[in-house]
Amino acid sequence: MHPMTRFWKDRRGNFGVMTALLLVPLxxxxxxxxxxxxxxxxxxxxxxxxxxxxxxxxxxxxxxxxxxxxxxxxxxxxxxxxxxxxxxxxxxxxxxxxxxxxxxxxxxxxxxxxxxxxxxxxxxxxxxxxxxxxxxxxxxxxxxxxxxTPSFIDFYMLLDNTPSMGVGATPSDVAKLRAATINGRNGKDKDCAFACHIVSESGVEDMGSYYNLAKSIGATIRIDVVADAVAALMTTAKETQTVTGQFRMSAYTFGQTALDAKLFTVANPTTDFDALGKATQKIQLMSIPSHDYPNNQTDYNAALTGIDDKIKSTGNGTSSADRQAIVFLVADGVGDAQRADCKEKLTYTKVGSQQLPRCMEPIDVQYCNDIKLRGVKIAVLYTTYLPLPENSFYNTWIAPFQPKIPSNMQACATEGYYFEVSPTEGIAAAMDRLFRKIVSAPRITS
Structure with missing residues (x-):
């Protein structure tokens, strides 16, 4: 066989060749x-x-x-x-x-x-x-x-300082007042632990005032607790906000005197919580010349209309320029005003030569709804209006609509923003819990 033929037929070196050829892709x-x-x-x-x-x-x-x-x-x-x-x-x-x-x-x-x-x-x-x-x-x-982003909120604190907030803050305070007034003062108004909260116009030295009497015997009344609670709430506001200026607070009462009752500004909207706390500690019970004085003692219609006027705008709370407005109402829910268009108990009281109408009724939810329709939220801290079956005034004028008091207060509130606190519970603690619930709630933006 020719040598070249044998070379082409020899397969013994193929592995080396194949390995060399496959090495690069391998x-x-x-x-x-x-x-x-x-x-x-x-x-x-x-x-x-x-x-x-x-x-x-x-x-x-x-x-x-x-x-x-x-x-x-x-x-x-x-x-x-x-x-x-x-x-x-x-x-x-x-x-x-x-x-x-x-x-x-x-x-x-x-x-x-x-x-x-x-x-x-x-x-x-x-x-x-x-x-x-x-x-x-x-x-x-x-x-x-x-x-x-944090919710930016403007709080409008609307605090009931009318005569019914002169009730003892706890059962022991109620007992103190009852014991001190069992025989009446100045020959009248016996047993005034609940219903008689006259604050004399003549000043704190007048012991004819049951408000001043409460102070003299060391009995704490609800308005004092509310004032202290709002002051304490300012600390919570400072601790809760995550950015400076997240919350603005303002405070208002129903008025200083029943003789000229109108929304009273305790503090305008501010981020200075310390200053607002000091201002609210000076809140006192609305003065009233007599227990049966009929002129606008607790006019929720006027108070809600007044606070509505104070709120110029409201938003979703997504920024400091789009702040959510919230009314924070602290009250016992029973209206007592000089108004003839009464839905519950209407009577007339003679003042001089005039017969003036006196309307007693639970809070009118329509005034709350008017505010909420604007997008403003309402938080309600209801301080329980206690039944007094042994009191003739209560039995005649309040008892007939007693069941409507808490239900109307709850209906006034934005869903989820209602809290009731009885005299045996702490108003300050309840206010703190309601505030924290508000600021931690998910923000609804659409």
Whole structure:
């Protein structure tokens, strides 16, 4: 056989040839797994950095959140690129810190929710895949985070300081007043632990005033507890707000005197809670010349109309420019006013030569609804109007509509914003719980 023929037919060197021919794709394939594995590891680290950057971009103290507090309505929030990029790069170390990473960060506000989106892209050089002509691998990803901006709220504290709030704050205080008045004062108004709360116009030295009598015997009455509770609530407001100026507080009473009863401003809307607390501690029971004086002792219609006039606007609470208005009503729910259009008990009292109408009825829910229709919320702390079956005045004028008192007060309140507190419970604690419930409630924006 010719030597060349034997050469072409000889198969003994094929393995070496085949190995040489397959070595390049085998190395490339194995290298591909290594390069892709490395790329996946780096991508996971970059995703972690993106997560941190997304959270940091809408952190409570971030510039984006600060700007969102001032932004009225929805829209994009301008973000300092260096701030978020710095957070992103701060999570990277070792070889990651040298990677050429492209970072894009967007922050948008929608219905009070800030959403940050961080996207990244990085080009990684390959090691083994280069033999196949693939010099680099691109990895990319995205991370998002959300932040619920605080609810900005204007509280309008409407505090009942009318004569019925002269009841003893606790059963022991009621007993003290009853014992001190069992024989009457000045020959009249016996047993006035509940119904007789005359505050003389002549000043605190007049012991003919049952208000001053309560003070002299160390009996605490409800209006004093309410005043102290509002002052204490200012501490809660300071501790609860997450950003400066989140809450503004104001306080009003039903008036200083029954002779000219009208909404009285204790403190205008303010963020100075210490000053408001000091102002509310000076609240006193409305003065009244006599127990049967008929002129506007507890006119809820006028008080609610007056507070409605004080509220110039209300919003969703998504920013300092879009504040939610909330009326915080603290009262016992029984109206007593000079008005003939009475829905419950109407009588007439002679004052001089005049026969003046006196209307006693539970709070008129329609006046509450008029306020709520504007988008204003009403929180009600109902201080229980206690039945007094041994008292003839109560049996004649209040008992017939007693069941409507708490139901009307609850109907006055925005759903979920009602709380009842009896004399055996703490008004301050109840007010604190209701306040915290309000500020922690989810914000409804649509």
């Amino acid at each position: 190395i490339g394939t194995a290298g591909m797994a290594l390069d892709f594995g490395r790329a996946l590891t780096i991508k996971q680290q970059l995703v972690g950095a993106a997560d941190a950057a997304a959270v940091g971009a809408v952190a409570e103290k971030s510039k984006a959140v600060a700007q969102a507090m001032q932004l009225q309505g929805d829209g994009s929030v301008a973000l300092d690129p260096a701030e978020a990029r710095g957070i992103f790069l701060g999570q990277m170390s070792g070889e990651l810190s040298t990677l050429p990473v492209s970072v894009d960060i967007e922050v948008a506000k929608n219905n009070g929710i800030l959403t940050s989106r961080v996207s990244f892209s990085a080009t990684l050089p390959t090691t083994f895949m280069a033999v196949l002509g693939k010099d680099d691998i691109t990895v990319s990803g995205q991370a998002t985070a959300q932040y619920q």
